Amino acid sequence: MKVEFDGEVFTWDARRADTWFFTALPVDLSEQIREIPRPSRGFGSVRVLARIGSSEWRTSIFPDSSAGAYVLPLKKAVRDAESLVDGGPVSVRLEVLDG
Numbered sequence: 001m002k003v004e005f006d007g008e009v010f011t012w013d014a015r016r017a018d019t020w021f022f023t024a025l026p027v028d029l030s031e032q033i034r035e036i037p038r039p040s041r042g043f044g045s046v047r048v049l050a051r052i053g054s055s056e057w058r059t060s061i062f063p064d065s066s067a068g069a070y071v072l073p074l075k076k077a078v079r080d081a082e083s084l085v086d087g088g089p090v091s092v093r094l095e096v097l098d099g
Contacts, residue, residue, distance in 0.1 A: 001036060001096040003029055009074060009088050021079060022071040023090050025061065030069040033061075033096055046070065047097040052090060053082040058097070 007023035025033070033046060041047070045060035055078045061070040072092065074084060084090055 001033070002094070003096075004091070004093045005029060006089060006091050007072075009079075009084050009086055009090050011086050021074040021076075021084070021086065023074060023092060024064065024067050025070045025072065025094075027067075027069045030063075033070060034063075036096060038098070048072070049095040049097060051093040052078055052084070055081050061094070 005026055007025070009021055009023055012020045012022060038046065041060070044063045047058070047060050049056065049058055050072060052074075057075070057078065059073060059075075061072050063069075064071045072094070074090070078084070082090075
């Protein structure tokens, strides 16, 4: 399954020493991904190939129960390369991977 969506970058402060950046997938898209049969993975994660601009990387998306959607972590190298900032827009292409 390959999808594209536009989102907003947001931070989640897990601990004072760590700040994590994410974007949320649309709820309807998250529901479609949840319906794909796959082996169970830790934290309900789903392996994906993500692309933002010219940056491409393998990672996982994670369910966010408060939003009812999956969230995509945005690592620092990608944020720097693609000039992503907290509260800013982001266009994402995802390929859901098997297993």
